[in-house]
Amino acid sequence: MSNALAAPPEEIAAIEVTRKGGTMRLVFTGTWTIHQEKLPSAAVVRKEFSEGTPPVVLSFDLSAVKNFDSSLVTYLLKCYDLCHVTQTRFDLDSLPDGARKLLKLATAVPETTDARGGGQRRHGLFAWVGGESLEVVDEAKEIFQFIGECTIATFRFFTGRARYRWSDVWLYMQQCGSDALPIVSLISFLVGVILAYVGSITLRQYGGMIFIANLVGLAMVREMGALMSGIIMSGRTGAAFAAQLGTMKVSEETAALRTLGLSPAEFLVLPRMIALFVMFPLLTLYADFIGILGGLLVGLSMDLSYDQFMNQLMNAVDLTNFSVGMIKSFVFGLIVAVTGCLRGMQCGNSSAAVGLATTRAVVSSITCMIIADAIFAVIFNTLNM
Amino acid sequence: MPAADAPPHISVRDLTMAYGSFVVMHDLNFEIKRGEVFVIMGGSGCGKSTLLRHLIGLQRPAKGKVFYDNEDFTDAPEEKRLKMLQKFGVMYQGGALWSSLTLAENVALPLEEFTDLKESTVRDIVSLKLALVGLRGFEEFYPAEISGGMCKRASLARAMALDPEILFFDEPSAGLDPVSARRLDELILQLRDSLGTTVVVVTHELASIFAIADRAIFLDVSTRTTGGLGDPKDMRLHSPNENLRIFLNRGVAGVTAALDPATGAAPLPA
Numbered sequence: 135m136s137n138a139l140a141a142p143p144e145e146i147a148a149i150e151v152t153r154k155g156g157t158m159r160l161v162f163t164g165t166w167t168i169h170q171e172k173l174p175s176a177a178v179v180r181k182e183f184s185e186g187t188p189p190v191v192l193s194f195d196l197s198a199v200k201n202f203d204s205s206l207v208t209y210l211l212k213c214y215d216l217c218h219v220t221q222t223r224f225d226l227d228s229l230p231d232g233a234r235k236l237l238k239l240a241t242a243v244p245e246t247t248d249a250r251g252g253g254q255r256r257h258g259l260f261a262w263v264g265g266e267s268l269e270v271v272d273e274a275k276e277i278f279q280f281i282g283e284c285t286i287a288t289f290r291f292f293t294g295r296a297r298y299r300w301s302d303v304w305l306y307m308q309q310c311g312s313d314a315l316p317i318v319s320l321i322s323f324l325v326g327v328i329l330a331y332v333g334s335i336t337l338r339q340y341g342g343m344i345f346i347a348n349l350v351g352l353a354m355v356r357e358m359g360a361l362m363s364g365i366i367m368s369g370r371t372g373a374a375f376a377a378q379l380g381t382m383k384v385s386e387e388t389a390a391l392r393t394l395g396l397s398p399a400e401f402l403v404l405p406r407m408i409a410l411f412v413m414f415p416l417l418t419l420y421a422d423f424i425g426i427l428g429g430l431l432v433g434l435s436m437d438l439s440y441d442q443f444m445n446q447l448m449n450a451v452d453l454t455n456f457s458v459g460m461i462k463s464f465v466f467g468l469i470v471a472v473t474g475c476l477r478g479m480q481c482g483n484s485s486a487a488v489g490l491a492t493t494r495a496v497v498s499s500i501t502c503m504i505i506a507d508a509i510f511a512v513i514f515n516t517l518n519m
Numbered sequence: 520m521p522a523a524d525a526p527p528h529i530s531v532r533d534l535t536m537a538y539g540s541f542v543v544m545h546d547l548n549f550e551i552k553r554g555e556v557f558v559i560m561g562g563s564g565c566g567k568s569t570l571l572r573h574l575i576g577l578q579r580p581a582k583g584k585v586f587y588d589n590e591d592f593t594d595a596p597e598e599k600r601l602k603m604l605q606k607f608g609v610m611y612q613g614g615a616l617w618s619s620l621t622l623a624e625n626v627a628l629p630l631e632e633f634t635d636l637k638e639s640t641v642r643d644i645v646s647l648k649l650a651l652v653g654l655r656g657f658e659e660f661y662p663a664e665i666s667g668g669m670c671k672r673a674s675l676a677r678a679m680a681l682d683p684e685i686l687f688f689d690e691p692s693a694g695l696d697p698v699s700a701r702r703l704d705e706l707i708l709q710l711r712d713s714l715g716t717t718v719v720v721v722t723h724e725l726a727s728i729f730a731i732a733d734r735a736i737f738l739d740v741s742t743r744t745t746g747g748l749g750d751p752k753d754m755r756l757h758s759p760n761e762n763l764r765i766f767l768n769r770g771v772a773g774v775t776a777a778l779d780p781a782t783g784a785a786p787l788p789a
Contacts, residue, residue, distance in 0.1 A: 297632055386615035390677075393575050394629050395604040 145200060149174045149209075151182050156190030158182060158222075160213070163198040166206035173205055176212040188220035193228040207236045214241060280476050283399035284407070291408075296400045306409035310371040314417060317370070321362055322354070322421035326428025329353050334436060343436055347446035350429030355451050355459045359422035361507060364466040367414065368499035372474030375406050376495035379478025380488040388479075398479065407471040414467025415460055422459065454519050462510055466503050473499040526589060528553040528685065528717045529574070533583035536569050543569050546744050547583070549736050556711055556718045556731050558751065561738035562766065567721045568612070570738065571689055574719065575609055576600065587685075605633055608678030612689045614670035616662040622649060622673045623658035629680040648676040652706065668699050675706070686710065688720040692727050704730050725769060737763045 147164040160179065183189075192213060199206070210233060217224040226234055290296040333349040379402060382388050388398045426447065433443045477495035481487050527550035534547040543566040551557045559567050572578045574585055576592065584593040592603055616625050626645045630636060636644070649655055652672040662670055671691065678686055688707070692700035704727050710716050722728060728735060732751050739746025739762050747754050747763040755767040 382618075385613055385618070386611045387617050389572075389577055390609065390611060390615040390617070392577060393604060393607060393609045394632070395601040396632060 146170075147173050147205075149178060151178060153182070153189065158189035158192050159195060160192070161195045161198070162206070165200045166202040166209075168203055168205045170205070173209075176209060176216075179213055180216060183216050183220060183222075189222055191223045191225055192217055193225035195228065196230055196233070199230075202233065204236070207233055207240070210237055211240055276480055277476065280399075280479060281472070283397070284403060284472065284475075287397065287399045287404045288407075290400065291404060296404055297396055298401050298404050302405040303408050306406050307413055309374070310367065310410055311413035311417065314366065314370055315420070317366055318363060318417055318421050319424050321366060322359065322425040323428040325358050325362055326350055326354060326425035326430075327432055329358070329425075330429040330432035334432070343433075343438060344442055344446050346429060346433050346436070346438070347443045348450040350433075351426055351447045351451040352455060354422050354425035354429070355455050357459070357507075359425060360418045360459050360462040360466055361503065362425075363414065363417045363421045363463065364470060364503045365500060367410070367417070367467070367470045368474070368496050368503070371410060372470045372495045372499045373492045375471070375474030376478040376481070376491045377488055379403075379475060380481030380491040383479065383481050384483055384485065384488060403475040403479070406475055407468070410467045410471040411464065414470070415463040418459060418463035418466075458510075458514055458519055462507065465506055465510075469502045469506060470499045473502060525553055527551060527586075528555070528588065529719070530586045530589070531574070531583070532586065534570075534573065534580050534585065535582035536566060536573055536578070537581040542581070542743060544738055544743055545582075547736075547738075549745070549748055551717060551719065551734075553717055554711060554715045555733045556707065556720065558728050558732040558735035559719065559721045559738065560723055560728055560735050560751075560766070561746075562723065562740055565738045565740040567723070567738060568689055571687055571719070571721050575607055575687055576604065605681055606684045607687060608681065608683035608685070609687045610671065610674045610678045610689065610691060612693060614662065614667070614674040616670055616674055616677065618662050621659050621661055622654065622665075622676075625662070625673065626677045626680050629677065633681060644680070648679050649673070651679070652676045653702075668695050671695065672703070675703075679710070682714070683716065685717045685719065688718070688722075690722055691720060692722060692724045697726075700724065700727065701730075707731055725767065728767075737766065739763065 145165045147166045147170050148162075150161040150163070152159045152161065166173070194210075196202075196206075210229070214224055214237065216222070226237070229237070287296055291298075329350050330346050333346050334343065337343050337345050337349075379388070379398075382402070388402070391398050391401055430440070430443055434440065474495045477491045477498065481491040529551040531547055531549050535545040536543040536547075547570070559570055561567050569578065573580055576585075580593060584591060586592060587603055587606070590599075590603070592600070595603060616622070617628070620628065623642070623645050626648050627641050630641045630644060634641075646655070646658065649658060652675050654669060654673055654676065657665065657669070657673070662673070665673070671694075675686075675688075675691075686707075691703050691707070695703065707718055707720070708731055711718050718731075720727070720731065728751050734749055735747075735751045735754070736745060737747040737754070737758075737760070738744075739760065741762060746760045747758045749758075751767060754763060756764075758764050758767075
């Protein structure tokens with residue numbers, strides 16, 4: 135038994151079907167355990183049932199079976215179901231005690247057909263399209279309700295009636311602001327370096343290396359500073375918000391707030407939005423600075439002088455360019471905070487749902503930011519900014 | 520014990536609970552008197568916790584209403600609803616303590632938000648509430664640092680923070696050892712006796728039901744409505760509903776068999 139490969143022939147599970155008038159007899163031999171390499175399939179019996187008239191009685195001979203476990207009972211259950219269809223009498227008494235008891239247990243409760251939830255499987259293309267459309271409507275409702283709740287919370291914040299804790303705001307400011315400085319430094323420095331090198335390929339051909347300052351300065355201040363901070367923040371802070379709120383929902387902590395009469399939108403979402411809305415532009419400013427520093431270092435390595443670079447930069451980047459980046463950063467901050475909190479509050483009631491909420495927070499915030507960025511590009515172009 | 524002719528503290532009228540088109544329970548009608556220990560019982564998945572969520576306003580009824588002191592809670596305007604909510608204390612199944620706050624901060628939060636007490640007074644009240652549930656000295660622990668049973672007791676301390684008129688318990692003894700469960704039962708009775716609190720408990724623990732319940736409602740999953748309403752000790756023997764008798768006798772339908780302690784039926788308290 136310990137080595138299935140070397141099982142002697144008399145231990146191999148086998149079945150033999152004999153038929154005498156209306157009685158079909160199944161003779162089982164060998165060892166019937168789930169560790170057996172090969173177990174007979176029920177097709178043999180099914181074939182016997184379908185060919186010619188089904189038997190009146192199905193009986194069993196298990197006297198030659200050495201050892202059995204649930205694999206034998208599974209086989210018997212299949213036979214039982216066949217008998218049920220053809221109205222054949224299933225001879226329980228010919229089974230050994232253990233197998234009979236297990237089989238009785240398995241057939242005691244009839245198969246549930248109207249089980250809640252699981253029973254509502256959808257079939258067909260139209261049903262699927264309909265179901266998906268209804269879900270889109272539900273999702274839209276949830277989003278509008280959340281935005282509405284946030285708007286009310288913001289309104290109450292400005293009228294001084296919102297219930298939240300300032301200590302939370304400071305904590306989140308630290309978490310999404312100063313704690314993010316190392317990663318923001320690294321990424322924006324490297325982005326500055328990359329921009330400078332990419333630009334130098336073309337600029338060198340025209341002998342206009344000095345324009346690296348224009349390129350890096352404009353790209354960082356108008357575009358990359360805000361966008362890179364946004365992507366870092368959505369992965370770092372937006373995901374964290376979704377996970378925190380989702381977990382609080384799973385463990386009924388948000389329900390506990392509600393029954394105290396505290397609105398989760400005010401108590402949980404508002405401090406996070408305030409923190410990110412304040413910290414995001416500051417981070418963007420910092421990212422701009424570090425990115426330009428990266429470009430400067432590349433410029434210096436390519437025989438530009440510090441004074442040349444800074445003069446060129448000051449001429450290229452004016453307040454208009456700077457304000458373009460800043461306007462974006464406020465909007466991006468809001469997008470990361472709202473999507474993170476929204477996905478967290480939408481979270482279902484399991485640990486898998488928390489993971490899903492986190493993923494969705496990151497995906498939706500990055501998508502929304504890129505869309506917003508494209509809209510900004512058109513608007514600023516039209517306004518000649 | 521409450522006076523027989525006192526007006527009901529909580530009344531539920533024609534309540535139907537549903538998730539979308541799936542009706543969990545329909546046409547529930549019952550009243551809970553002031554100072555009563557009322558148990559909501561039934562098999563797993565019958566909608567006990569859902570009923571509790573309806574009572575505390577976390578879910579809206581598909582039909583029907585919930586009244587507190589004969590005042591409409593279901594359709595109350597926001598301001599009034601918030602006032603009514605502060606008369607509740609809820610102990611959730613898993614404790615639901617705010618995990619980013621210490622036990623003391625958890626209990627203090629309702630006091631800070633809804634009273635104008637001085638900080639030192641709040642601290643004293645918090646210590647008292649934690650002491651009442653046997654957690655003196657655990658003020659500075661975070662929920663993740665204590666056991667599940669302690670979390671539940673801390674959750675009770677938080678539920679009691681504002682001295683509520685009604686305490687709701689969702690499966691208080693689930694996951695507790697028999698001794699802790701019994702201690703919690705005794706605590707519930709003491710709170711009722713000393714503060715006159717109305718207590719609503721969701722449970723399927725027979726020992727608890729017989730030990731604490733003045734009255735109980737049985738949610739019958741086969742008919743999806745009330746299967747029995749009254750004193751569980753009485754219903755155990757005389758209820759016309761067979762499902763209820765089976766439930767209260769731990770799966771044994773016959774009355775005589777149930778009286779035999781050898782069957783494993785929960786013994787009646789002396």
